């Protein structure tokens with residue numbers, strides 16, 4: 001039987017498969033300053049609880065979600081239920097919105113779990129970016145669902161093959177990656193060029 005993939009590691013996979021390999025398969029815990037800041041600010045989302053406001057909106061904090069068909073599991077920071085009975089997963093991020101879709105994929109994986117657990121469709125979620133104090137609505141459209149399914153399949157494939165993925169070409173991502181001092185993508189690139197010209 002396939003091992004379960006933790007949902008938060010799907011975020012790393014969507015960012016870079018090699019990063020997923022180092023962090024999940026090898027258990028590397030390289031922490032950079034933004035990651036440390038983020039985990040300190042994440043305290044409230046990490047405290048289980050439930051609150052209902054005057055508008056009938058219920059907020060559940062730190063909910064364990066899973067999908068046995070997809071072999072994924074993990075925590076949702078917040079799961080809200082509004083007065084209309086809509087279920088809305090909300091992910092808390094300490095930074096600002098990046099140009100990549102890894103946060104959306106993490107959120108959509110939570111929705112795929114909630115749909116399976118509750119037997120009802122989840123149409124939108126939200127991501128709260130603390131730095132900009134913006135709450136972004138994310139529709140779970142077919143494009144995002146397909147990208148999320150692909151990320152889940154890729155995670156299971158990497159785990160089954162037990163082979164480190166190649167460094168990605170988008171060096172812009174590497175600049176912000178805490179794994180860079182271990183991964184050494186530029187040094188590896190130069191080495192490979194040297195070998196090719198030898």
Ligand code: SF4
Pocket residue numbers: 015016017018019022166167168173174175177178179180183184185
């Ligand atoms: S440094 Fe770049 S290639 Fe290496 S794990 Fe990070 S994002 Fe991926």
